[in-house]
Amino acid sequence: MPFEVQKMxxxxxxxxxxxxxxxxxxxxxxxxxxxKQINAAKLxxxxxxxxxxxxxxxxxxAFLLIWEVISNAFPGGxxxxxxxxxxxxxxxxxxFYDRGGVDKGxxxxxxxxxxxxxxxxxxxxxxxxxxxxxxxxxxxARKGLDPIFQVFRTVPPLAWLPISLAALREAxxxxxxxxxxxxxxxxxxxxxxxxxNIPQDYLNVAKVLRLHPVEFFFxxxxxxxxxxxxxxxxxxxxxxWLAIVASEMLLGGxxxxxxxxxxxxxSRMSDIIVALMWVGMVGFILDRLVAMIGQYVSRGTTAD
Amino acid sequence: MQKPIxxxxxxxxxxxxxxxxxxxxxNVSLSVKAGEFISIIGHSGCGKSTLLNVVAGLxxxxxxxxxxxxxEITGPGPERAVVFQNHSLLPWMTVYxxxxxxxxxxxxxxxxxxxxHERVMNNLDxxxxxxxxxxxxxxxxxxxxxxxxIARALSMEPKVLLLDEPFGALDALTRGHLQDTVxxxxxxxxxxxxxxxxxxxxxxxLADRVVMMSNGPKATIGKIVDVTSPRPRVRRELYDDRSFMxxxxxxxxxxxxxxxxxxxxxxxx
Numbered sequence: 001m002p003f004e005v006q007k008m009x010x011x012x013x014x015x016x017x018x019x020x021x022x023x024x025x026x027x028x029x030x031x032x033x034x035x036k037q038i039n040a041a042k043l044x045x046x047x048x049x050x051x052x053x054x055x056x057x058x059x060x061x062a063f064l065l066i067w068e069v070i071s072n073a074f075p076g077g078x079x080x081x082x083x084x085x086x087x088x089x090x091x092x093x094x095x096f097y098d099r100g101g102v103d104k105g106x107x108x109x110x111x112x113x114x115x116x117x118x119x120x121x122x123x124x125x126x127x128x129x130x131x132x133x134x135x136x137x138x139x140x141a142r143k144g145l146d147p148i149f150q151v152f153r154t155v156p157p158l159a160w161l162p163i164s165l166a167a168l169r170e171a172x173x174x175x176x177x178x179x180x181x182x183x184x185x186x187x188x189x190x191x192x193x194x195x196x197n198i199p200q201d202y203l204n205v206a207k208v209l210r211l212h213p214v215e216f217f218f219x220x221x222x223x224x225x226x227x228x229x230x231x232x233x234x235x236x237x238x239x240x241w242l243a244i245v246a247s248e249m250l251l252g253g254x255x256x257x258x259x260x261x262x263x264x265x266x267s268r269m270s271d272i273i274v275a276l277m278w279v280g281m282v283g284f285i286l287d288r289l290v291a292m293i294g295q296y297v298s299r300g301t302t303a304d
Numbered sequence: 305m306q307k308p309i310x311x312x313x314x315x316x317x318x319x320x321x322x323x324x325x326x327x328x329x330x331n332v333s334l335s336v337k338a339g340e341f342i343s344i345i346g347h348s349g350c351g352k353s354t355l356l357n358v359v360a361g362l363x364x365x366x367x368x369x370x371x372x373x374x375x376e377i378t379g380p381g382p383e384r385a386v387v388f389q390n391h392s393l394l395p396w397m398t399v400y401x402x403x404x405x406x407x408x409x410x411x412x413x414x415x416x417x418x419x420x421h422e423r424v425m426n427n428l429d430x431x432x433x434x435x436x437x438x439x440x441x442x443x444x445x446x447x448x449x450x451x452x453x454i455a456r457a458l459s460m461e462p463k464v465l466l467l468d469e470p471f472g473a474l475d476a477l478t479r480g481h482l483q484d485t486v487x488x489x490x491x492x493x494x495x496x497x498x499x500x501x502x503x504x505x506x507x508x509x510l511a512d513r514v515v516m517m518s519n520g521p522k523a524t525i526g527k528i529v530d531v532t533s534p535r536p537r538v539r540r541e542l543y544d545d546r547s548f549m550x551x552x553x554x555x556x557x558x559x560x561x562x563x564x565x566x567x568x569x570x571x572x573x
Contacts, residue, residue, distance in 0.1 A: 201390060204362060204380070204392065205392050207362065207379075207380040208362075208380045208381065208386055208460075209382060209405065209406055209409045209410075209460075210380070210381055210382065210409070215409070219405060220394070223394070223396040224394075224396075226396075298396075
């Protein structure tokens, strides 16, 4: 990246104090060489950091530009970015407005959807870890249940909706159930793998100490399986976000999924594009959040 | 003659794998007096780990019995604490918490928090690890981890302490330091110890008796040698000690003799 190199001149080669440089050379050529090396490393690090932030900005800009050009070339189709900015001004710049009913800013729609994910995914996490620990320890249970789980886990979220509506008869619990049933499988399966892979050494320690099952669960099993559990949770939270947006489209009311459907019915494409960005950003943040918590909680578990 | 604290009586251990039965131990008998330090030495795969695991209760016997204070050993328990070769500390707990897990399990119901804390600190002090009590196993060296492993085992106040190649994964210098620590501890707390090793010098230096095992499969005790060198022993003086050298010679020739008849058959570790 030549433009960055120009920004940060190499202090060793372009020093404005020849006397100082000369003195240093005389005194200790090794120190000068080391300094050069340090400066070069610093420059590399700085360039790398700039690239990390600059490159995504460049790709986004390029993407928007291409979109703008194509949309203008074929008018009447997808609105161009400039058009979105113009048409959905309020939606973009004021996510907090609330005029009652479903006429709310995107923040409130997202919060409603998130609270559903919070409940559904929270229940799935608790039930999934317990069930995973169970089939991870009891081999007969694993043999009996694993084939069923492997089939259920491939059922798409929306396919669960009719069944849950028929069984639960109301929209809200049905939405929660869809999230629950979609996100629980990766949690169960990963937890079971983690539990089955607890090193024999830890099991021996537990045996010698004669830990009883509850102590074993909290002191050994949970911490040892934490990295696997969080892999499952991370996949699960992503799937529950997919599930909620889809199921809200059918269920109606407040929520980002229904918002998108509603705007589609009134042909407001710009609003949908803004909502899509919210969905993407929130999904991204959810994923990172779970990953970060996982990293914090499982610090040390992999260290040997 | 003192009554034995631990006695192994005609122990046979067979493992089954894919329908093939391998005889690992064949008629092993041994009695150990209280306070005695026994080294078990033999070639890799000869079943010495299996023997230790029988005493630990981690491997069931096919025939025969292992008795601790005249009671048959049927499963693992803290009165037969094990120091595992690869330390087996729980990496998500600090050094202090690793020892505390054991102390809590054994004394947490009957003793106050303060007493439990004292026990943990005392045991860490025995192996000189109090300075690192808040570190996690990932942050300390291999030798330090093994020290903590020993502290954890000692904190169970075992009747027999089982060391499964405790210094096998350590470099020579660290190994020497830890051998000194174990010798010192043995003198101080008069523990009964069963130690597996494949290092001849280590076996002789630490032990009252060295048990030599023949090669597997169907391994058994080939020879037992008494180490009569007086304690406390000092490593650098031992090479001038005639009885030490003769023990050493005896073991080396036993091992060399058996090296020639190694049969390469699959034997579970």
